[in-house]
Amino acid sequence: MLVGKAIAAILLTLCFGCFGKRPDCDRRPLKNSNALKSPGNNGFQVIVKPYPLNGSLDEVTGYIPGEKYTIVIQGWKTRFTIQTFRGFTLAALSSNDENEPAGLFQLKEDGDIRWSVDCWHAVTHSSMFPKANVSVIWQAPPHDEGCVTFKAAVLEYPNIWYMDDDELTKKLCIRGIASLIYYNTHKAGYDSPKNLDATEECCSCDEAKYEVIFDGLWSRQTHPRDYPSLEHLTHFSDIIGASHSRRYIMWAYGGYASDGMKELAEWGSTQAYEQEIREQVGVLIQFAQICIRGAYLQASEVRTIIKARGLWYPNVQGITRAMFRVDRYHHLVSLASMLGPSPDWVVGLSSFNLCLKNCSWIDEKTFYLYPFDAGVDSGITYMSPNNPSIPREPIKAITTKSPADPRSPFYNADSDTLPPFAKLTFRKDKVYPSECKDSSEYLLASRASTGETETSEDLENKGKKECTVLNWAPWSLCSATCGKGIRMRTRGYKNPVKAHIMGCSRQMNEKQFCNALLSVCHGSENFNDQCAASPWAQWTECSAKCGQGMRSRVRNYLNPMAIKQCSIQLTENENCTGSAGLECNVVEDPHCQATQWSEWSPCSRSCDEGIRLRTRLLYRPENQESCKHLELLQKESCNLLSCDTFMRTHAAEICSELMERGQCEGTFPRYYFDSGTKTCRRFTYTGCKGNRNNFLVRSKTYAYSLVTEVVHEDNDLNALRDTTTTRDNGTPKDCVVSGWSDWSECTQTCGRGMKERVRTILSPARNGGQPCPVELVEKARCRLRPCSVVCRIGSWSSWSACSASCGTGVQIRQRVAKNPHKQPECPAQQTEKRMCIESNC
Structure with a gap:
């Protein structure tokens, strides 16, 4: 976000410098050189691949509006050599007007790619190190703007470069008629996708099982305007939905929210909605109950009740999923999730038909979700206080024009574009061949043996x-x-x-x-419309040209009368250093102009002392060496609530969170408390996302789990004391410890491993009584069947000669796999490569 603001400042300055005229684009990949462009492409090419890559080798042949793709520039490669290059420039241009950019590149903050200072919409290299390929994320235009042309320039050696020829130009058009139909359902605003065939019958005799994947996109970066100030409250609630027949409508635009929808929209509670879904009793053609083996059963309009975990801070941009089944009668799917905090805003899908006209089932379908107003509360902002709508209003889509109130975080009089809040994907998991049945048989099949409608949890744990x-x-x-x-x-x-x-x-x-x-x-602005304030204005210039000075920024109450009853902060001041430096000895260099300082980052720690950072960027990064005297990074300490107090206050909540591995690719050993078994377990953390039930050392896990026990028993956070011994001037009491738990499963599935059992402190010692034992964990070895040997690996060979006699090349070495059990593959790496440079040119 910080880099994004700095980039925006750069682009704004460049545009102002043109006095309204669009700047010329110089896409050459080298500067300060008179070297002419070489003809052809010398094997370099632009390739469009899916995003994320997920190991896919397939190229993308067309785009869907709003989707993201991976744009790759690479050279040729053989078994022993890889073609490298030093620099590049890449632009995405409209085929209708090649001076107009199409779509948007998304750059990583610490990547090898930056925005070009010579072509405002192009990306380029940030270093001249040799590279085998580069990749950048590109988001397609949100509307059908015709075809898009990617044009690349590649700098192979300091004075040898290629541009636009052959495969350095790639044309990509909108993908197929199906995508156009999909897109046309979005054109009239930001409704959740509707299916025009929802009223049609399904002709498929087979049944199918689907996985639904909910991917959160909403963040401070995607929707920065008036983003909730209490970020720990941001979430998508638990998801509730159903696969159902045409006779049941869970919710619909223009309709009114049921009591279940009201509970979901206002509080994120799914219990009432689930009960409503369970009570959907089908009425047969004969308007009678069905008699089977002398017993009368009610038939359900719902096949599977879909339930999935919500996405709560800090995992709002995470993924949650569930399974459900469909058949010829129950071929529609609906679901909903509260967007919180909010008055009554929900994202979801209504009555989407998974059955195709050719009597088969859709393989995969993706939708982007936008919020709708459930019509049960009249609040305007994320943090509005309760303001019930009596009577209830119709369910309607939220857009940049509706509600037409400037206080709305989505209001924009100059644009119709609203970024999506979530992505929903339906993926066919399995088809169950079946003969065609009468509708009454499908109705009864939707009930389990207990007479209850099955849930997605039942299906996954069947x-x-x-x-x-x-x-x-x-x-x-x-x-x-x-x-x-x-x-x-x-x-x-x-x-x-x-x-x-x-x-x-x-x-x-x-x-x-x-x-x-x-x-x-x-006196607070949170959930209080009377104290609502405008966004902060820009920081003023530093009050001093050299040495230490001050800068400030202000905001105002939206309601002028609020000044009489509210006391929120309306002015912020902070220290700053003048452009001539602390010692007043810096002469401003026009080549070293920099952006304004970014906002301070969040504190590096959520408790105890940490650091926070802010940065600024040079307008011309290529001058970084000559401008190294200019400060581009500032740090300062930040001190929040003590970790001990924080953990004790939130121990019950933290220790009950499920283990989350995260969403990156690292391997960091950590521990979490398993609230089900009351034991501390080891897991591998991937390095980002995850949750707070994540500890570096085992002892910390147990320490806070003990606090959890006390909190659950007393429910009095202020009464917490040290769990080893406490003095209240009463009778001495010995520590009381539980018995040992059952042994855990072995850490290995074959060979030798470890198992452990634990005991917990039920009551700490008081007033000098017998203290609690130190050993709360006991370990023992476990021996299982010998591990089968899949393959044995020989020693590495020597490195081969460099593949190039001049410049950059590749060396390889190998080792031989001996595979006694004749497995199809040996998992160990058998070939290694490294770069080599020969200077005898």
Whole structure:
């Protein structure tokens, strides 16, 4: 975000420098050289691939509006050599007007690619190191703007470069008629996608199982205007939905929210909605119940109740998924999730038909989701206080023009474009061949043996009695004392060890929005329209030309009368250094002009002392060496709530969170507390995202799990004391410890491993009583069957000679795999490559 602001400042300055005229574009990949362009492309090419890559080798042949793609520039490669290059420039241009850019490149903050200072919409290299390929993310235009032409220039050696010829130009057009139909359903605004065939019958006799994947996109970067100031409250609630027949409508634009939808839209609660879905009883053609073997059963209009975990901060941009089944009668799917915090805003899909006219099932379908107003609350902003709509209003899409209120975070009088909030993908998992049946048979098939409609959890854990769960614990207290907060509840497996072995995936905790006893925090702008304020203005110039000075920024109440009753901060001041430096000895160099300082980053730690950063960029990065005297990075310390206080306050919530590996590709050993088995377990953290149940050392995990026990018992956070011994001047009491738990499963599946068991402190020692034992964990070796040997690996050979006699080349070395069991592959790496440079040119 910081870099994005700096880039925006650069582009703005460049545009102002042109006095309204669009700057000329110089896409040559080299500067300060008179070398002429070489003809042809010498093997270099532009390739368009899917995003994310996921190992795919397929090229993209057409684009879908708004989708992201990976644009790759690479040279030829053989078994022993890879063609490298030093620099490049890449632009995406409209085929209708090659002076106009098409789509948008998205750059990583610390990548090898930057924006070009000589062509405002092109990207270029940030270093001259040799590279075998480069890739950049490109988002297609949100509308059908015709074909897009990618044009690249490549600098192979300091004075040898190619541009636009042959495969350095790539043309990409909108993909097929199906994509146009898909896109036309979005044209009239930001409705969730509607299916024009929802009223048609399905002719497929086969049944199908689908996976639905919900991918959160909403963030401060995608929707910066008035983003919720209480970021820890941002979330998509638990997802509720159903695969159903044409006789049932879960929600629809222009309709009115049911009581279940009202609970979801206002609080993120799915219980009432789930009960409504369960009660959808079908009415047969004969308007009678069906008699089978002497028993009367009610038939359901719903095949599967779809339930998926919500995405809560800091994992709002995560992924959640669920499974469901469809058949000839139940061929539509609907779902919804609250966007929070908000008055009553929801994202979702209504009555989408998965059945095709050729009597088969859709393989895969992706939609982008935009919010709609459920019509049960009249709030305008994310943080509006409760303002019930009585009577309820029709469900309607939220757009840049509706509501037509400048206070809306989506209002934009000059644009119709609103970035999507989530992506929804339906992916066919399996088809079950079947003969065609009468509608009454499908109705009965939708009921399980218990007479209950199956849920997505039942489908995912079908046939696993080890996945049986206990009842939900009571809801916790609301986390806020005024305004709105979070409450949660948990449950566990009846047999946690067996559930872990079987890979059960039932939801173990639920979170909901909650209203504190004081619905409005006095004097606060949060959930208080009376104290709402405008966004902060830009920082003023530093008050000093040299040495230490001050700069400030202001904002105003939206309601001028609020100054009498509100006390929020309207002015911010901070220290700054003049452009001539602290010692007043810096002469401003026009080649070293820099952007304004970015906003301060969040503190590097959520508790105790950390650091925060801010940065600025040179307008001309190529002058970085001569401008190294200019400060581009500033650091300062930040001190928040102590970690001990923070962890004790939130221990119950943290220790009940499910293990999250994260979404990157690192391998970091960490520990988490398993609330089901009451044990500390090791897992591999991937390096980003995840949640707070993530500890570097085992002892920390147990320490906070003990606090969790106390919190659950007393529910009094202020009464927490040291769990080893406490003094209250009463009778001495010895520490009470639980018995040992069952042994955990072995850490290995074959050969030698370790197992462990734990005990917990039930009651700490008081007033000098017998202290608690230090050993709360006991370990033992476990021996299993010998591991089968898949393959044995020989030693590495010597490195080969460099593949190039001059310049950059490649060396390789190999080792031989001996595979006694004749497995199809040996997983160990058998070939290694490294770069080599020969200077005898």
